[in-house]
Amino acid sequence: GAVVSQHPSWVICKSGTSVKIECRSLDFQATTMFWYRQFPKQSLMLMATSNEGSKATYEQGVEKDKFLINHASLTLSTLTVTSAHPEDSSFYICSARRQRVGSNQPQHFGDGTRLSIL
Amino acid sequence: LAKTTQPISMDSYEGQEVNITCSHNNIATNDYITWYQQFPSQGPRFIIQGYKTKVTNEVASLFIPADRKSSTLSLPRVSLSDTAVYYCLVGRMNRDDKIIFGKGTRLHILP
Numbered sequence: 001g002a003v004v005s006q007h008p009s010w011v012i013c014k015s016g017t018s019v020k021i022e023c024r025s026l027d028f029q030a031t032t033m034f035w036y037r038q039f040p041k042q043s044l045m046l047m048a049t050s051n052e053g054s055k056a057t058y059e060q061g062v063e064k065d066k067f068l069i070n071h072a073s074l075t076l077s078t079l080t081v082t083s084a085h086p087e088d089s090s091f092y093i094c095s096a097r098r099q100r101v102g103s104n105q106p107q108h109f110g111d112g113t114r115l116s117i118l
Numbered sequence: 119l120a121k122t123t124q125p126i127s128m129d130s131y132e133g134q135e136v137n138i139t140c141s142h143n144n145i146a147t148n149d150y151i152t153w154y155q156q157f158p159s160q161g162p163r164f165i166i167q168g169y170k171t172k173v174t175n176e177v178a179s180l181f182i183p184a185d186r187k188s189s190t191l192s193l194p195r196v197s198l199s200d201t202a203v204y205y206c207l208v209g210r211m212n213r214d215d216k217i218i219f220g221k222g223t224r225l226h227i228l229p
């Protein structure tokens with residue numbers, strides 16, 4: 001089955017640091033990937049849609065200068081949390097959908113990245 | 119994007135069949151219904167997807183009435199390891215179509 005991998009799974013860093021999270025589709029190509037964040041006991045909140053070779057589309061209220069998204073290849077999207085602060089601490093999850101013309105494909109999710117800013 | 123409504127939480131016992139119903143009154147013609155399972159500190163895992171009537175796989179069944187305004191996820195003979203949050207999602211499954219998560223149902227299986 002489709003596999004989406006995230007790295008790192010856990011990161012702890014000081015306030016003011018920039019943190020990069022990678023999302024890879026391991027056995028399929030994905031022109032579109034999605035980034036979510038999730039706070040404890042809450043549902044996933046869509047942050048942005050990452051498009052290969054073009055700019056990401058951000059949801060309302062998500063700062064594009066704060067959360068930089070790069071989708072440089074068909075199998076890799078990165079989310080960089082710039083100048084992270086404690087309020088950015090959260091669980092970040094990416095997803096991707098296999099590209100198949102004429103069929104409906106569910107999204108496959110990575111196992112998430114736990115970001116803790118001290 | 120169709121809005122979904124699910125029970126916030128449910129309790130059941132090991133060995134029982136669990137049915138979780140999701141309402142999606144404004145589902146569109148091209149929308150599919152997809153269910154995901156999420157354990158703590160993990161990403162959601164795909165369970166099952168359907169468009170109409172009934173779909174069954176090795177882990178669950180999905181029942182969709184003719185009007186498609188609701189759907190029921192059926193988990194046969196649950197075990198403690200089925201304790202998780204279950205999300206019902208409705209939308210087109212094309213490449214660029216985003217999915218908005220509702221609150222999900224927190225299922226707690228008791229011994």
